[in-house]
Amino acid sequence: MEPTDKGRGGELDVLLHTEQTFPPPKGFAERAIANDPSIYERANADPEAWWSSWAEKLEWAEPFSQVLDWSDPPRAKWFVGGKLNASVNCLDRHVAAGAGDRVAFHWEAENADDLGAEGRRGVTYAELLDMTQRFANVLRSVGVGKGDVVGIYLPMLPEAVAAMLGCARIGAIHNVVFGGFSAESVRERMEFSDAKLLVTADATLRRGEPIPMKPAVDGILTALPKVEHCVVVDRCGTKPAMTEGRDLFWHEALAEAEPVCEPEQMDSEDPLYILYTSGSTGKPKGILHTTGGYLTGVTATHRLVFDLKDDDVYWCGADIGWVTGHSYIVYGPLANGATSVIYEGAPNYPAEDRWWEIIERYGVSIFYTAPTAIRACMKWGDEHPEKHDLSSLRLLGSVGEPINPRAWLWYREVIGGGRCPIVDTWWQTETGAIMISPLPGLTTTKPGSATIPFPGIEAKILDSEGEEIEEGAGILVLTRPWPSMARDLYKESDRFIETYWDRYGRDTYLVGDAARRDEDGYFWIVGRIDDVINVSGHRLSTMEVESTLVSNPKVAEAAVIGIPDEMTGQAIVAFCIPQGSGEGLEGELREYVAEKIGKLARPKRIVICDDLPKTRSGKIMRRLLRDIAAGEHLGDVTTLRDPDVVQDVVRRFADQGD
Ligand code: WT7
Numbered sequence: 001m002e003p004t005d006k007g008r009g010g011e012l013d014v015l016l017h018t019e020q021t022f023p024p025p026k027g028f029a030e031r032a033i034a035n036d037p038s039i040y041e042r043a044n045a046d047p048e049a050w051w052s053s054w055a056e057k058l059e060w061a062e063p064f065s066q067v068l069d070w071s072d073p074p075r076a077k078w079f080v081g082g083k084l085n086a087s088v089n090c091l092d093r094h095v096a097a098g099a100g101d102r103v104a105f106h107w108e109a110e111n112a113d114d115l116g117a118e119g120r121r122g123v124t125y126a127e128l129l130d131m132t133q134r135f136a137n138v139l140r141s142v143g144v145g146k147g148d149v150v151g152i153y154l155p156m157l158p159e160a161v162a163a164m165l166g167c168a169r170i171g172a173i174h175n176v177v178f179g180g181f182s183a184e185s186v187r188e189r190m191e192f193s194d195a196k197l198l199v200t201a202d203a204t205l206r207r208g209e210p211i212p213m214k215p216a217v218d219g220i221l222t223a224l225p226k227v228e229h230c231v232v233v234d235r236c237g238t239k240p241a242m243t244e245g246r247d248l249f250w251h252e253a254l255a256e257a258e259p260v261c262e263p264e265q266m267d268s269e270d271p272l273y274i275l276y277t278s279g280s281t282g283k284p285k286g287i288l289h290t291t292g293g294y295l296t297g298v299t300a301t302h303r304l305v306f307d308l309k310d311d312d313v314y315w316c317g318a319d320i321g322w323v324t325g326h327s328y329i330v331y332g333p334l335a336n337g338a339t340s341v342i343y344e345g346a347p348n349y350p351a352e353d354r355w356w357e358i359i360e361r362y363g364v365s366i367f368y369t370a371p372t373a374i375r376a377c378m379k380w381g382d383e384h385p386e387k388h389d390l391s392s393l394r395l396l397g398s399v400g401e402p403i404n405p406r407a408w409l410w411y412r413e414v415i416g417g418g419r420c421p422i423v424d425t426w427w428q429t430e431t432g433a434i435m436i437s438p439l440p441g442l443t444t445t446k447p448g449s450a451t452i453p454f455p456g457i458e459a460k461i462l463d464s465e466g467e468e469i470e471e472g473a474g475i476l477v478l479t480r481p482w483p484s485m486a487r488d489l490y491k492e493s494d495r496f497i498e499t500y501w502d503r504y505g506r507d508t509y510l511v512g513d514a515a516r517r518d519e520d521g522y523f524w525i526v527g528r529i530d531d532v533i534n535v536s537g538h539r540l541s542t543m544e545v546e547s548t549l550v551s552n553p554k555v556a557e558a559a560v561i562g563i564p565d566e567m568t569g570q571a572i573v574a575f576c577i578p579q580g581s582g583e584g585l586e587g588e589l590r591e592y593v594a595e596k597i598g599k600l601a602r603p604k605r606i607v608i609c610d611d612l613p614k615t616r617s618g619k620i621m622r623r624l625l626r627d628i629a630a631g632e633h634l635g636d637v638t639t640l641r642d643p644d645v646v647q648d649v650v651r652r653f654a655d656q657g658d
Helices: 009-018 026-031 038-045 047-055 086-099 112-119 125-141 158-170 183-193 214-221 250-256 292-305 323-335 354-362 371-380 405-415 493-500 542-550 585-596 622-630 644-655
Strands: 066-072 075-080 103-108 120-124 149-153 173-176 197-201 203-206 209-212 229-233 247-249 271-277 285-290 313-316 339-343 366-369 395-399 422-425 459-462 472-478 509-517 523-528 532-535 538-541 555-565 569-578 605-608
Touching: 038 047, 047 066, 047 075, 047 292, 075 292, 086 125, 086 158, 086 323, 103 125, 103 158, 103 354, 112 120, 120 125, 125 158, 125 250, 149 158, 149 183, 158 173, 158 271, 158 323, 173 183, 183 214, 183 271, 183 285, 183 585, 197 214, 209 214, 214 229, 229 250, 247 250, 271 323, 285 292, 292 323, 313 323, 313 354, 323 339, 339 354, 371 405, 395 405, 405 422, 459 509, 472 523, 493 509, 523 532, 532 555, 532 569, 538 542, 542 555, 542 569, 542 585, 555 622, 569 585, 569 622, 585 605, 605 644, 622 644
Parallel strands: 103 339, 149 173, 149 197, 173 271, 197 229, 229 247, 313 339, 313 366, 366 395, 395 422, 569 605
Antiparallel strands: 066 075, 103 120, 203 209, 271 285, 459 472, 472 509, 509 523, 532 538, 555 569
């Protein structure tokens, strides 16, 4: 499934067929922070010393007495006895070192040209610290304290960063929900986590139009008695209704708040945040990250994988609502004192060169995005990047899904001008930080491979019996603890063990991906082994979409599968048995899912059928549905309760196709 691009197609084809590898460019390697290959041997010979050397770069209020306690796997304790505060490490210590005037974020509004000076804000470290402390004081003033959960449902604004760090300052646990999720998804995540306060905006700008957020949140707050307050950032001036005593405007509350807020010194193992992600059941999992280990992991990986130097302008195009935003917009870059870009809007608004215009404007030197976005840009055509001077770029990154070699080569040639190394970074919400990735000054890259584990990380491929496969495909596992590993599933400790640590033993982390290792020991991620679909780099569970569909009274039963898609990696296809007539139901159900979960979950196709292929015990055979969608030979269907159903579904799938 390779998208056809305009422009350099022919040239890329030549490269594709040579299976070329790319050693680090000489000049890059010489100047790289990690340029000594023995770093791998040293880290792997003594991982605790390695991680400890990174932890020591943080500011601790009390030093740790033990690097790792792994006496009761999988319950890891990192930097035992240490005390620190994440916001101090991200802000105060840089300001104290004289970097208060350094820009932390160049914020670019979607409608920057219409907003004048307000549309492009350079937020310095001192300003971010001020906002963070004031917000932390607002939280304290309404009774939020250490261990309380605060929901954050915001557009891509500097306020979102300050909200996260404000929580960290007082030891409250943030629970960010991607702004593209529906209010219903927010409700569920607030309820599961017993959130006490929710931060949102009046509206979010999408392609120039304000989409209401606060009015949608009003609808769920009545069902969330534990959420005592709602703080509203006025992004679009839409004047939402405010409930007296419950709702506060961000700007008003911060203006009145005290400017200084003493940080809560947290135990290294105290929770920093939870972030919900899809699992193989309908209920999202609240991944729990703690303070000292997480900060250590993101600091080390952000510094070395992105070769971050003082004069870099770094831009991670992810949303703050995903783990990529948490680790590589907020905590990693700020802990490292980076200057970053935050762009609020769509990559093709008002035109398809918006990203390249931003790179040129700010002189971005490191750019990190997802394959799905790269493929979209590739389809829009080379003329858009070619209009801009992208010579400031020196390093490119990819994350979220396997990148197909053709998109990799396009990224390298057209965006990177053939001179920038590409780091294809494999990791997960659960791992907190990058696990498998090139180090750009050391690793020879192969298009499509995430290459080798980061120093100190040990990855293996196992067969179903747990035997290691040195070369070949199997199940990917991580076999050593690492500082930024998830510590638990919030309020679901048993599920944490069952999901990740039961298959091969308590010290072997089951990733949930299949992968292949080649003759050079390079890892190639194949895809998920559970009922998780990866749409545009976003994780969705088939069960989540199914249970949403059957919550509609017009649907009797539903089965959801992922199919390969040339733009989004995978796309959702839902087979539905209607309750009553299925006439004209397809469009309605697509919108229903978009409304209930969020636009990212909108199925590409809904196939209405009279029945679904089921085993004699009544289980829907999704494997068969996947074969039907792929047009594969169906093989033996005699174990089905009613083999005739298959032919009907095949016909429906073909008839209702585009
Ligand atoms: C799943 C994790 C990591 C932040 C974004 C997604 C897939 C992630 C890669 C990559 C191939 C990748 C895996 C993984 N994935 N990065 N470079 N190459 N696949 O975080 O939502 O927790 O999803 O995304 O399947 O398990 P997430």
